[in-house]
Amino acid sequence: MMDFDTIAAIATALGEASVGVVRISGPLAGNITAKIVQTPSGRDVSLTSQRQVLYGQIVHPKSGQQIDEGLVLWMPGPKSYTAEDVVELQVHGGVQLVGAVLEAALAAGARMAEPGEFTKRAFLNGRIDLSQAEAVIDLIRAKTAFAGRLALQQVQGRFRDEVRSIRKALIHLQAHVEVTIDYPEHDVEDVACRQVMETGAQLVGRIDALRESAEMGRILREGVATAIVGKPNVGKSSLLNAILHSDRAIVTDIPGTTRDVLEEYVNVHGIPLKLVDTAGIRETEDVVEKIGVDKSRQTIRDAELALVVLDGSLAPTDEDVEIVASTGDVRRIFVVNKVDKGLHPACEDWLREWDAAGVVHISAKEHMNLTALEDKIAETVRTNLLTERDSTYMTNARQKHLLDLAKTDLLAAMNAASAGATLDLIAVALQSGYEQLGFVIGEETGEDLLDEIFSQFCLGK
Numbered sequence: 484m485m486d487f488d489t490i491a492a493i494a495t496a497l498g499e500a501s502v503g504v505v506r507i508s509g510p511l512a513g514n515i516t517a518k519i520v521q522t523p524s525g526r527d528v529s530l531t532s533q534r535q536v537l538y539g540q541i542v543h544p545k546s547g548q549q550i551d552e553g554l555v556l557w558m559p560g561p562k563s564y565t566a567e568d569v570v571e572l573q574v575h576g577g578v579q580l581v582g583a584v585l586e587a588a589l590a591a592g593a594r595m596a597e598p599g600e601f602t603k604r605a606f607l608n609g610r611i612d613l614s615q616a617e618a619v620i621d622l623i624r625a626k627t628a629f630a631g632r633l634a635l636q637q638v639q640g641r642f643r644d645e646v647r648s649i650r651k652a653l654i655h656l657q658a659h660v661e662v663t664i665d666y667p668e669h670d671v672e673d674v675a676c677r678q679v680m681e682t683g684a685q686l687v688g689r690i691d692a693l694r695e696s697a698e699m700g701r702i703l704r705e706g707v708a709t710a711i712v713g714k715p716n717v718g719k720s721s722l723l724n725a726i727l728h729s730d731r732a733i734v735t736d737i738p739g740t741t742r743d744v745l746e747e748y749v750n751v752h753g754i755p756l757k758l759v760d761t762a763g764i765r766e767t768e769d770v771v772e773k774i775g776v777d778k779s780r781q782t783i784r785d786a787e788l789a790l791v792v793l794d795g796s797l798a799p800t801d802e803d804v805e806i807v808a809s810t811g812d813v814r815r816i817f818v819v820n821k822v823d824k825g826l827h828p829a830c831e832d833w834l835r836e837w838d839a840a841g842v843v844h845i846s847a848k849e850h851m852n853l854t855a856l857e858d859k860i861a862e863t864v865r866t867n868l869l870t871e872r873d874s875t876y877m878t879n880a881r882q883k884h885l886l887d888l889a890k891t892d893l894l895a896a897m898n899a900a901s902a903g904a905t906l907d908l909i910a911v912a913l914q915s916g917y918e919q920l921g922f923v924i925g926e927e928t929g930e931d932l933l934d935e936i937f938s939q940f941c942l943g944k
């Protein structure tokens with residue numbers, strides 16, 4: 484256990500709520516609590532070595548002014564979230580009240596915690612590793628049940644266990660090589676080299692599985708960038724509203740209504756989408772609309788998925804043709820809208836040119852066939868952007884980079900082994916790979932990086 488000062492923060496969201504929590508962690512947690520909590524029996528919480536819940540009055544340590552009544556959770560270290568002595572003051576939820584309780588804790592000797600500092604301490608005190616700590620952010624930010632499940636597995640150490648297991652195999656392999664260096668008989672060397680190539684290939688496979696899950700992680704964190712595009716007035720904003728079940732975007736019968744891109748997050752069958760409504764694309768002299776149209780084109784370039792919207796009740800125009808051409812490089816679904824008005828024969832003819840599997844007929848206004856569109860979106864994302872075997876981890880960009888480096892080291896060791904290089908060279912490459920994997924789970928990680936990672940947390944976490 485490291486020697487830290489005692490920190491305090493509000494752990495719950497600020498706002499009206501039934502309960503608000505102020506959390507205190509560190510060696511003075513019990514002492515501070517004794518100064519600001521008066522129990523009916525006059526008992527001092529910090530005298531017990533067992534976790535317990537007490538009822539008491541929360542008072543200001545200097546003025547003695549009563550602030551609220553509350554429940555006090557006493558969790559002596561190391562059996563606590565931070566592995567230090569932790570106290571949680573559960574009081575009535577309310578911005579003013581919870582703030583006053585925090586102030587009382589600060590006046591009694593605590594320091595205001597930095598964002599993520601509680602979780603950082605859990606890491607520094609060795610209760611969790613870095614990948615678990617990082618996953619806490621993912622868990623809090625998870626936008627779908629699926630993302631939440633993966634993040635929880637990560638919080639509970641699933642990713643860490645796999646990295647540790649790969650590391651263990653690597654150090655084993657390195658030991659084998661090192662031992663052979665000391666006994667340089669030729670056939671023994673050959674055996675070691677073969678071992679490096681065989682085990683190396685297996686480990687590269689396992690590292691690859693973790694690397695590939697980075698794509699899954701990114702999509703679950705950021706959502707699939709999904710652009711709704713089409714010429715003016717086809718019903719793009721109506722479609723956004725229909726998928727969101729709200730009147731988020733302005734809808735009128737005037738072409739050129741949407742002038743700016745509008746982003747919203749939505750969960751479609753467990754897949755988070757960053758849905759982007761765009762200005763209808765057409766030639767225009769209007770300065771503001773022109774900027775909007777340029778942004779629409781940029782949105783198409785940035786998109787991972789495009790919903791190309793057409794007005795099915797009208798014959799297609801050159802503008803439709805141009806938009807279809809400009810989305811050729813993006814994975815796309817053709818959305819034929821306004822089918823409540825009937826399908827124009829020219830549109831029907833035109834549609835036959837495309838793969839019917841990629842076309843969905845809907846009415847955004849009348850909410851017709853939206854489920855079919857959502858099914859299509861989910862299916863397209865699952866089969867093209869996410870793969871099944873990725874679904875056990877959600878590696879982040881930092882971890883992915885280190886895994887890439889570890890893989891490069893491992894491949895270098897294998898190449899050296901197959902080329903008959905000296906065993907020292909092989910051992911050095913294996914050692915380097917072992918270290919890179921150590922950084923993934925936060926062994927030998929510098930203070931700067933830790934600050935960077937934990938500063939992304941919310942206050943009180």
Ligand SMILES: Nc1nc2c(c(=O)[nH]1)N(C=O)[C@@H](CNc1ccc(C(=O)N[C@@H](CCC(=O)O)C(=O)O)cc1)CN2
Pocket residue numbers: 561562563564571610
């Ligand atoms: N009131 C409250 N609820 C909360 C949290 C919290 O800090 N406070 N958590 C905060 O995010 C999450 C729960 N996470 C936790 C993880 C570990 C320990 C803990 O005390 N671990 C010890 C003892 C385990 C045991 O009893 O065996 C340990 O791992 O040694 C506590 C909370 C969600 N709910």
Ligand SMILES: Nc1nc2c(ncn2[C@@H]2O[C@H](COP(=O)(O)OP(=O)(O)OP(=O)(O)O)[C@@H](O)[C@H]2O)c(=O)[nH]1
Pocket residue numbers: 713714715716717718719720721722733734735736737738739740741742761762763764820821822823824845846847848849
């Ligand atoms: N009948 C019918 N009308 C629709 C449907 N979807 C949209 N509309 C109407 O079409 C008009 C244009 O809808 P918007 O959603 O604003 O179209 P948009 O593509 O966002 O237009 P811009 O922002 O100008 O590019 C509005 O009057 C909508 O009510 C539909 O499914 N059926």
Ligand SMILES: [Mg+2]
Pocket residue numbers: 719720721732733740741760761762763
């Ligand atoms: Mg619009």
